[in-house]
Amino acid sequence: xxxxxxxxxxxxxxxxxxxxxxxxxxxxxxxxxxxxxxxxxxxxxxxxxxxxxxxxxxxxxxxxxxxxxxxxxxxxxxxxxxxxxxxxxxxxxxxxxxxxxxxxxxxxxxxxxxxxxxxxxxxxxxxxxxxxxxxxxxxxxxxxxxxxxxxxxxxxxxxxxxxxxxxxxxxxxxxxxxxxxxxxxxxxxxxxxxxxxxxxxxxxxxxxxxxxxxxxxxxxxxxxxxxx
Amino acid sequence: xxxxxxxxxxxxxxxxxxxxxxxxxxxxxxxxxxxxxxxxxxxxxxxxxxxxxxxxxxxxxxxxxxxxxxxxxxxxxxxxxxxxxxxxxxxxxxxxxxxxxxxxxxxxxxxxxxxxxxxxxxxxxxxxxxxxxxxxxxxxxxxxxxxxxxxxxxxxxxxxxxxxxxxxxxxxxxxxxxxxxxxxxxxxxxxxxxxxxxxxxxxxxxxxxxxxxxxxxxxxxxxxxxxxxxxxxxxxxxxxxxxxxxxxxxxxxxxxxxxxxxxxxxxxxxxxxxxxxxxxxxxxxxxxxxxxxxxxxxxxxxxxxxxxxxxxxxxxxxxxxxxxxxxxxxxxxxxxxxxxxxxxxxxxxxxxxxxxxxxxxxxxxxxxxxxxxxxxxxxxxxxxxxxxxxxxxxxxxxxxxxxxxxxx
Numbered sequence: 001x002x003x004x005x006x007x008x009x010x011x012x013x014x015x016x017x018x019x020x021x022x023x024x025x026x027x028x029x030x031x032x033x034x035x036x037x038x039x040x041x042x043x044x045x046x047x048x049x050x051x052x053x054x055x056x057x058x059x060x061x062x063x064x065x066x067x068x069x070x071x072x073x074x075x076x077x078x079x080x081x082x083x084x085x086x087x088x089x090x091x092x093x094x095x096x097x098x099x100x101x102x103x104x105x106x107x108x109x110x111x112x113x114x115x116x117x118x119x120x121x122x123x124x125x126x127x128x129x130x131x132x133x134x135x136x137x138x139x140x141x142x143x144x145x146x147x148x149x150x151x152x153x154x155x156x157x158x159x160x161x162x163x164x165x166x167x168x169x170x171x172x173x174x175x176x177x178x179x180x181x182x183x184x185x186x187x188x189x190x191x192x193x194x195x196x197x198x199x200x201x202x203x204x205x206x207x208x209x210x211x212x213x214x215x216x217x218x219x220x221x222x223x224x225x226x227x228x
Numbered sequence: 229x230x231x232x233x234x235x236x237x238x239x240x241x242x243x244x245x246x247x248x249x250x251x252x253x254x255x256x257x258x259x260x261x262x263x264x265x266x267x268x269x270x271x272x273x274x275x276x277x278x279x280x281x282x283x284x285x286x287x288x289x290x291x292x293x294x295x296x297x298x299x300x301x302x303x304x305x306x307x308x309x310x311x312x313x314x315x316x317x318x319x320x321x322x323x324x325x326x327x328x329x330x331x332x333x334x335x336x337x338x339x340x341x342x343x344x345x346x347x348x349x350x351x352x353x354x355x356x357x358x359x360x361x362x363x364x365x366x367x368x369x370x371x372x373x374x375x376x377x378x379x380x381x382x383x384x385x386x387x388x389x390x391x392x393x394x395x396x397x398x399x400x401x402x403x404x405x406x407x408x409x410x411x412x413x414x415x416x417x418x419x420x421x422x423x424x425x426x427x428x429x430x431x432x433x434x435x436x437x438x439x440x441x442x443x444x445x446x447x448x449x450x451x452x453x454x455x456x457x458x459x460x461x462x463x464x465x466x467x468x469x470x471x472x473x474x475x476x477x478x479x480x481x482x483x484x485x486x487x488x489x490x491x492x493x494x495x496x497x498x499x500x501x502x503x504x505x506x507x508x509x510x511x512x513x514x515x516x517x518x519x520x521x522x523x524x525x526x527x528x529x530x531x532x533x534x535x536x537x538x539x540x541x542x543x544x545x546x547x548x549x550x551x552x553x554x555x556x557x558x559x560x561x562x563x564x565x566x567x568x569x570x571x572x573x574x575x576x577x578x579x580x581x582x583x584x585x586x587x588x589x590x591x592x593x594x595x596x597x598x599x600x601x602x603x604x605x606x607x608x609x610x611x612x613x614x615x616x617x618x619x620x621x622x623x624x625x626x627x628x629x630x631x632x633x634x635x636x
Contacts, residue, residue, distance in 0.1 A: 008247055012621040013412040015403040036632055055567070066563075115375070115560070119400030121412060124625045125633040128250055148243030 004140055004173045006132040006147050009154040011044065011123040019117040023068065023109055026060075027099045029120055035088035037122040039161070042082055042091065044123070046192065047153045057193060058082075060095065060118075067112040073102045083193065086160055127154065137178060140170075141208035149197040156192055156200065170204065183207060231278075231420045233285045236613050239419045248613055251620040252286035254636055258623065259342040260290040261364075265305065265351035267294045269515075271415075271542075272348050272371055278418050279616060286616075293338060295352045301330040305351045308385075311378035312350065319381050328354055340364055344623055353388040365626040368395040373539050374402045393626055398540055399561060409629075411622055414564070415540045416615035417549060417606070422518040424549055427526055435523035439511050441479060446529035446589055449479040451521050451546075454494040457537045458482070459557075462578050464501055466534065467508055469582035474589045478532075481511040481524055525550050530588050530595065534581050535559055545610045548572065548602035553595035555584045565610065571602040 016037060020026035030038070041059040056062045056078040065074035076098045085091045103109075112118070132147050134140035144152070155169035171184035186207050192200050237245050262280065264272050276292050283290040297305075304323045311317040331354035340358045347355060348369045359366050368389055374382075374397075386406070389395060394409040403410040417424055436443060448470070452458035460480055467478040480498065495512070502508045513520055525531055531547035531554050538560030545565055547554050554572035556562045566572035573584040588595040608614075628634045 008250065010247070010251070010617070010621050012618065012625050015397060015400045015410040015412050017403055017405045017410065019400075055570075115401060117401075121400060124621075124631070126251075126621055126624055127633065127635045128254065129636075130246075130250065146243075148241070148247050150247065 001135060001177050002173070004134045004143075004169075006130045006134075006143060006151050007127050007154055008130050008148055008151045009125050009127045009158060010150060011040070011047065011125055013040070013121050013123050016120045016122055018120045020112075020120075021117045022111045023064075023070070023073075023099060023103055026118060027096065027103065030092065030096055030099065033120050034122060035092060037120050038092050038095070039088055040121055040123045042080075043157060046157055046197070047150060063112075063118045067116045067118070068110055070102070070106075070109055073099070076102065083160075083191070084166065086166060088161070125158075137174065137180070137183070137208050140173075141205045144201055144205055144208075149201075152197050152201055229420075231282075233282050235420065236611075240607060240611055240613050244613065244617075248617050248620070249286065251617060251624065252288065255620060255623055256287040258288050258344065260288055260344045260346065260623070261340060261342040262290065262292045262346045262348065263295060263338075263352045263355065264292075264348035265295050265297065265302075267292075274421075275418075275612075276348075278421065278612065282612075282616060283619075286620075291342075295331070295334045295355075296337075297330045297334075297351070300326060301351075308350055308381060309372060311381045312372050312374050314373075314376035314378070317378065319378060324384055331355060344626070346619075347392075350385055353385060356388050356391045359391065365393045365623075366391075367622070367626070368392045370395060370397050370402060372402075373399070374404070375399075393629075394622065396622070411618075413615060413618045413622075414561070414610060415542055415545075416610050416612045417542060417545050418612040419549060423522050424546055425522070427519075427523055431519070432523045432527050435520050436527055438520075439509065439524075441477065441509055441527070443527070445507070446474075446476040447479060447527055448476055448530045448532055448585055449481065449524055449528040450532040450534060451481050451524065451543050452533070452535070453482045454491040454498065455482075456490070456494060457535060459534045459536050460494060460498045461501060462534050462536075462581070463532065464498065464508060465578045466532070466581040466585065469579065470585050470589070471507070473586055476529070476585075476589060477507045477509065479509045479511060479524060479528070481509075481513055481521065483513045483515060483517065521546070522550075525552060528552060530555060530585055532581065532585070533557065533562065534575075534578075535562070538562055541565065544572075545606055548599075549606045549610075551599035551603040553588050553598040554602060555581055555588065557581070565605065566602075567605070570598070571605045572598050 016033065018029050018033060020029050045057040056065060056074060058078060061074045061078035064070050064077060077095065080094050082091065130147055130151060132143040134143045159169045160166060167188055171188045174180050175184040187204055190200065190203055262276055264276065266273050280290050280292050304327050307317045307319065307323065311319055331352065335355060335358055340362050342364050344367065345364045346367045346369055347353060349371050353368065356366055390407055392408055394411060395406065396411045396413050397403050398415050400412055450463050454460060463478065463480055470476060498510060502510060525547050531552045533541060533544050533554065533556035535557055536559065540561035544554055544556055544562055548565060548571060554566055555575060556566050556572060558574045558576060563574065566574055568574040575581040575584050624634065
């Protein structure tokens with residue numbers, strides 16, 4: 001049995017110096033910019049504690065909607081199925097195809113106001129092991145309650161690109177160490193793009209701990225936290 | 229009251245603080261020198277006073293040095309500051325020479341044997357000449373809005389900036405095409421500073437008494453300098469529109485800066501427009517009126533920021549932190565903070581501002597919900613601990629330059 005070791009990942013955000021003022025310039029930069037910039041704009045909103053799951057989560061969709069007021073395009077960009085995408089070039093091509101098609105159909109569109117252009121950013125990821133480790137599913141669920149949001153993000157979202165297939169570190173570990181296919185698949189089936197990391201955490205914990213026992217253990221933990 | 233790093237567990241998530249400690253562990257014993265041009269006054273000095281002890285508590289060894297200069301030097305750097313903001317200022321060869329001369333004198337007196345050197349703002353930029361004497365990574369922290377700088381001045385400063393290992397900006401629009409890494413670190417507030425700490429009811433009441441503001445009606449406040457870009461006249465126009473429908477008081481509170489002759493003119497114009505309207509209060513605050521600002525924001529039913537242009541808009545951050553419903557124009561860094569209908573309300577005109585204020589005055593439950601989310605938003609994104617975390621990440625990244633993912 002290999003223990004599950006929790007890591008945490010942080011982003012240092014870098015300004016690329018490239019900016020788009022309208023859809024043609026946006027498309028041009030989208031073709032050229034390094035893939036890490038695309039990854040950043042599509043994913044970073046999921047990393048942090050978010051209390052607004054209804055909002056467009058990717059920066060491209062938000063800019064197109066708010067600054068260019070091209071809502072149909074924004075909806076299309078927001079709906080790219082990033083859960084299915086396991087490499088960034090495929091993601092780039094999917095985004096390019098959407099913008100190209102839209103531009104062909106509606107060539108007259110506005111420019112962003114000065115100061116409200118789209119600024120392409122990218123990031124450096126810094127990954128550090130935390131002190132949390134689990135040898136059983138129960139320990140795993142308890143640790144999940146303790147780790148920060150960035151750990152959950154790292155093991156759930158980052159993992160797919162790292163592992164190159166449609167899973168996450170949690171399901172991967174459960175499958176290979178406990179042979180619990182049902183639990184692994186249940187966690188995999190979660191749609192993390194429409195819940196906050198808090199909700200995601202709670203769901204996974206509830207899957208791991210049978211209800212009664214789970215409540216009992218969680219009560220003890222929350223009491224201990226209050227006392228300390 | 230001395231604030232320790234663990235005190236921040238009261239205001240931020242425990243896990244976020246744990247992660248800050250985890251990052252700091254990787255930098256334990258590293259030496260950092262911060263350099264700026266003043267130890268008192270101004271946002272940079274204020275922030276360094278608070279962060280330097282906290283970094284040291286986290287295990288880094290951080291020192292803070294201030295460069296010396298005469299009145300001439302600071303007149304020149306003030307002109308540079310304005311020119312970087314895009315104001316038309318005459319910049320002469322003599323100014324460049326004098327700027328370099330003062331920096332050369334400072335160079336002679338300063339020793340740089342640290343792991344990291346962070347130079348704040350343009351005043352000490354030429355100290356980069358000392359880089360060759362050690363192995364430090366040099367970072368330039370630009371606190372200024374450099375979106376539209378004077379081109380001649382920018383070319384002059386660029387020769388120094390380009391020799392740094394990295395630079396930091398508060399907004400993506402401030403960055404330029406440079407051969408060095410340009411990091412984005414948003415400004416932040418300290419929840420324990422006098423401007424933001426919790427106040428007792430009697431502390432708030434004392435300030436209201438001092439400025440003769442009755443609490444008989446809802447209060448709508450804008451805290452800003454007397455500056456056309458903060459649109460004080462627009463605030464008054466909005467007040468008139470609101471007043472037709474709802475009984476309330478407006479407060480416009482600001483200081484005039486001695487280095488800004490225009491502010492007196494703006495103040496006089498506003499006073500003339502307002503006349504002796506008992507429900508529109510114009511407050512001229514003294515310098516260092518942090519506690520007063522805090523009390524006025526906390527006493528407000530709604531906080532307004534009707535700027536025509538804005539840097540990041542820290543007054544908005546302060547109001548959101550105090551769980552106040554905010555109505556603000558969508559300029560500068562404000563839309564990052566005010567997500568329309570979630571953490572506050574955005575408007576684009578006098579009419580829009582008045583409309584949203586009327587809405588909030590009539591819907592206290594909606595106002596409360598916005599305030600609550602606004603507070604959460606600041607807690608996650610715009611507190612000093614997040615900013616310190618960004619700095620630690622940058623130090624780590626500079627030790628691993630060229631690696632897109634750093635696994636420690």
